[in-house]
Amino acid sequence: MGKIRETAKVISQEMLVKDIYSMWIETDIAKGSVPGQFISVYTKSEARLLPRPISICEIREDALRIVYRIAGAGTREFSTYKAGDSIDILGPLGNGFPVSEADNSRPVLIGGGIGIPPMLELAKQLKGDKTIVVGYRDADMFLDKELEKYGRLIIATDDGSVGTKGNVMDAMAKQDISGSVIYACGPAPMLRGVKAFSEEKGIEAYISMEERMACGVGACLGCVCRTKDTDDHSKVRNARVCKDGPVFKASDIDL
Amino acid sequence: METVDNKYDLSVNIAGVTFKNPVMEGSGTFGSGMEYSEFVDLNRLGAVVTKGVANVPWPGNPTPRVCEVYGGMLNAIGLQNPGIDTFIERDLEFLKNYDTRVIVNVCGKTVEDYLEVVERLSDEAVDMLEINVSCPNVKEGAIAFGQKADALYDITSRIKKTAKQPVIMKLSPNVTDITEMARAAEAAGADALSLINTITAMKIDINRRAFALANKTGGLSGPAIKPVAVRMVYQTAQAVKIPIIGMGGIANAEDALEFIMAGASAVAVGAMNFHDPYTTVRVIDGLRDYMEKNHVGDIKELIGCVK
DSSP states (O other), X not given: OOXXXXXXXXXXXXXXXXXXXXXXXXXXXXXXXXXXXXXXXXXXXXXXXXXXXXXXXXXXXXXXXXXXEOOSHHHHHHHTOOTTOEEEEEEEESOOOOTTXXXXXXXXXXXXXXXXXXXXXXXHHOOSOOEEEEEESSSOOOSHHHHTTSSEEEEEETTSSSSEESOHHHHHHXXXXXXXXXXXXXXXXXXXXXXXXXXXXXXXXXXXXXXXXXXXXXXXXXXXXXXXXXOTTTSSSEEETTTTOSEEEGGXXXX | OOOOOSSSBOXXXXXXXXXXXXXXXOTTSSTTSTTGGGTSOGGGSSEEEOOOBOSSOBOOOOSOOEEEETTEEEEOOOOOBOOXXXXXXXXXXXXXXXXXXXXXXEOOSSHHHHHHHHHHTTTSSOSEEEEEOOXXXXXXXXXXXXXXXXXXXXXXXXXXXXXSXXXXXXXXXXXXXXXXXXXXXXXXXXXXXXXXXXXXXXXEETTTTEESSTTSEEEEESGGGHHHHHHHXXXXXXXXXXXXXXXXXXXXXXXXXXXXXXXXXXXXXXXXXXXXXXXXHHHHHHHHHHHHHTTOSBGGGGTTOOO
């Protein structure tokens, strides 16, 4: 199914913890969406030109859920939307996680901070014996209660207030976590740790990359990441995060 | 489906090439149309202007390459492109499926680089060439040819000797007097001019205490630059006789009409494609609505009507 740009309707919105919001949107985009994809959300002001790329947290037949952090004026505007308000979105964008291809007998799902939301829909769709590792700054946790329904949940916090003190990789090491495949989304240092871990243990890892975007559809070449080999589209060692990704095999990316 | 509209003539002519309407998109904001063809019927556009292509693949600049500023954005992509071989095989092949004009934007580091691309395109299905001598984000070539009148004259005349298609020189706004550049290009035989490219700019991320872009500077585009662009199109239209393609922050038909009335024979939509992928077709529909409302039978009546 193709991409849709539409003025959709907000079904509900709530603040989960300070600066983290959850919004359900009624949209036709839901039909073609898979976990790990994202949508572009447009502000109502032409003075804010660029769409905000936000990952899909949950998918229903006719609705999508996004969970996002207020990072500036654009996402602050989104946080004021109420049930019934309109919201301009485009999607589904990107490739998503390879739910049907990998060995999903014992998947490990790793989310750091605002990289946690896409792990919820992924956890719901994966069938195997799941371990879900999440990292937060402090005890202001979100989506943890929902995630623990779908697998063994391991928590790390920067300040040590809950779970292992440190990041998700510290928690992985401490609990001696292993599995058949790794899916990860989070900040670049975390993804670097995941890549190193997967290479050391010989486990395939799929990582969701983040980069500053403009068009969101693969035309402007703003959001490239460095690939190990020459990319087929660019003919240089650059892949487009918005179109070729955001999910890549960790072994294909230079981090 | 677009029905034939005899009552309102939107067609324009630039250097002997007829365009069904004066609306195209700005190079670099639209790839070669592939990605946006999921939203926009490319057959409706006056032309597709491709992203700049060089003789060999270019990797472009490190990221972050883009950021938003009030009323616009900065970019420092650095003309990443797959090189002319892939471009001809893939991009030009794709564009053959559409009934629209094809303008290929050409970039290079040396005059010879430009000439190689121009020569390779001579037998291809390309209607016009747009020569990028104004990208502010690459260190060699490009901008160096666009900021000195004698260098611009030299590269224009050499390209004109090689080119089989009409040549558009894309001018930089980052000069003291754009009419001096326009006159140099015209004197060297340029068939048309396009302006403006982006304005060199900077944003600082106060939280990281760093430049927002890895390249430190980038090119400003979007509605924020429109009044500067309209002024430069007007000045250039007063200075030269060759046709002008106007661009800089066009978001709707009203913006496009300002450029046309200032002297542009055609217009290009750039950064606003990112805000709304349908901007080009909205501009086309809006131009027709304006003509109907104001009893303008031929859009050419409006070109340069404000003196």
